[in-house]
Amino acid sequence: xxxxxxxxxxxxxxxxxxxxxxxxxxxxxxxxxxxxxxxxxxxxxxxxxxxxxxxxxxxxxxxxxxxxxxxxxxxxxxxxxxxxxxxxxxxxxxxxxxxxxxxxxxxxxxxxxxxxxxxxxxxxxxxxx
Amino acid sequence: xxxxxxxxxxxxxxxxxxxxxxxxxxxxxxxxxxxxxxxxxxxxxxxxxxxxxxxxxxxxxxxxxxxxxxxxxxxxxxxxxxxxxxxxxxxxxxxxxxxxxxxxxxxxxxxxxxxxxxxxxxxxxxxxx
DNA sequence: ATAAAGCTTACAGTAACTGGAAGGTCAACA
DNA sequence: TGTTGACCTTCCAGTTACTGTAAGCTTTAT
Numbered sequence: 001x002x003x004x005x006x007x008x009x010x011x012x013x014x015x016x017x018x019x020x021x022x023x024x025x026x027x028x029x030x031x032x033x034x035x036x037x038x039x040x041x042x043x044x045x046x047x048x049x050x051x052x053x054x055x056x057x058x059x060x061x062x063x064x065x066x067x068x069x070x071x072x073x074x075x076x077x078x079x080x081x082x083x084x085x086x087x088x089x090x091x092x093x094x095x096x097x098x099x100x101x102x103x104x105x106x107x108x109x110x111x112x113x114x115x116x117x118x119x120x121x122x123x124x125x126x127x128x129x
Numbered sequence: 130x131x132x133x134x135x136x137x138x139x140x141x142x143x144x145x146x147x148x149x150x151x152x153x154x155x156x157x158x159x160x161x162x163x164x165x166x167x168x169x170x171x172x173x174x175x176x177x178x179x180x181x182x183x184x185x186x187x188x189x190x191x192x193x194x195x196x197x198x199x200x201x202x203x204x205x206x207x208x209x210x211x212x213x214x215x216x217x218x219x220x221x222x223x224x225x226x227x228x229x230x231x232x233x234x235x236x237x238x239x240x241x242x243x244x245x246x247x248x249x250x251x252x253x254x255x256x257x258x
Numbered sequence: 259a260t261a262a263a264g265c266t267t268a269c270a271g272t273a274a275c276t277g278g279a280a281g282g283t284c285a286a287c288a
Numbered sequence: 289t290g291t292t293g294a295c296c297t298t299c300c301a302g303t304t305a306c307t308g309t310a311a312g313c314t315t316t317a318t
Contacts, residue, residue, distance in 0.1 A: 002295080016276085019276090034297090035296075059274090094227060097181060163313080164266060164314085166266090
């Protein structure tokens with residue numbers, strides 16, 4: 001599996017995959033004769049895991065720790081528990097905000113038909129609570 | 130209202146507020162004798178609006194456009210409609226991912242009690258779908 | 259009165275990409 | 289078989305959105 005296929009499968013750009021390797025978030029990929037990187041299914045799982053963490057704004061350095069612990073089955077996972085507790089709070093807040101915004105936007109997206117701001121309720125409602 | 134109060138009221142750091150002024154996302158704040166910035170209620174609303182947009186990763190330049198249009202009631206709002214349509218899709222995807230992750234995390238956060246990775250189901254489940 | 263807390267600017271640093279140049283590789287088609 | 293075009297490589301520079309720090313002025317509290 002070449003880098004662009006991995007990119008497609010994980011929804012992470014090839015550029016970003018190379019960047020992740022560069023900063024040691026990903027182990028150096030195996031290379032063929034050509035020098036091209038080659039990946040397998042396990043890499044998809046890892047990268048999807050990484051993407052999800054990044055969507056939660058977990059910094060790369062923390063994701064690195066999570067991945068390190070996964071490789072070392074005897075380590076303590078107390079810090080993971082703590083990290084997850086912190087993330088849970090943030091996720092719930094994020095969901096509240098998203099739900100609020102989605103509700104506003106969904107009901108308004110189709111209502112902006114007169115193409116003047118005067119009659120455009122989208123902006124008014126976005127500004128209110 | 131001083132900058133730190135605005136910061137508290139909006140959950141945006143004073144540093145970031147000054148940055149937003151610097152990049153013309155916010156109009157230059159009024160200053161008192163001392164040179165300190167002063168804000169009022171309207172600034173809270175604007176900044177909360179900005180924060181919400183940023184939480185959705187709407188780039189500053191786009192937020193600027195939204196705010197500009199708000200000030201110019203005769204402008205077309207077609208682009209707002211389009212922007213909102215785009216954001217709606219992203220919000221819904223983000224919500225799906227968040228819901229998924231929250232479910233995993235919520236059920237697992239308390240289950241990591243033995244402090245070894247071997248018996249820690251959190252990591253295993255994070256890696257699966 | 260003086261010390262702590264909070265404000266100012268300015269400049270540098272950071273995180274996480276992202277773009278672009280210069281060049282090598284590979285699959286397909288005339 | 290040649291060559292075209294898509295895809296790969298590295299390297300270096302640029303971008304976005306902050307974030308930290310220093311040096312100094314103002315306000316508040318004891």
